[in-house]
Amino acid sequence: IAGITQAPTSQILAAGRRMTLRCTQDMRHNAMYWYRQDLGLGLRLIHYSNTAGTTGKGEVPDGYSVSRANTDDFPLTLASAVPSQTSVYFCASSAFPRGMDNSPLHFGNGTRLTVT
């Protein structure tokens, strides 16, 4: 089934450790996104990529980095995790970047991360 695969599904991480959340899509979508979802705050954009080789900062980028070496993969790295990064992380994609059209977002099933 076409879609977005995220790994791991959940992780408990000690503060100060480095962690990479993986995201792969098989829809050949141009744009990809990372969101975090926190109770009471809704979905907030961390980083995005309009096309392979480019990335941009969202609303809450501090403490996170991304890369987009190819169309399908968009990993999110926490260089040195802190407890405030405890959240559910969703990877998403859209056929075209925001601003080119209004194609909907397609989401993965998330990674639940707990930083202790």
Added chain:
Amino acid sequence: EDQVTQSPEALRLQEGESSSLNCSYTVSGLRGLFWYRQDPGKGPEFLFTLYSAGEEKEKERLKATLTKKESFLHITAPKPEDSATYLCAVQARRMNRDDKIIFGKGTRLHILP
């Protein structure tokens, strides 16, 4: 300031009891309004896109409508499997064409059998 507000935060209905969820928005330049459904432990699943005031979209027991200030998601004769969190998102035009997508906090809908 761009803003999306959903109400109510939570709604409990009996099976078959129709109701509406509200999404009020304030954005400068609407490119589209989206409705998503999110089940526990899953990512949001796309339902509808609405582009302009007066537009309506339907899918099974769901109908979404749009005015210049708000959108409604009408649920007719709901079933327990309609229980989920429903998210509204608005895509706001930006001069640099890097549109902003603003999500509401969602309405948790619970349909009792």
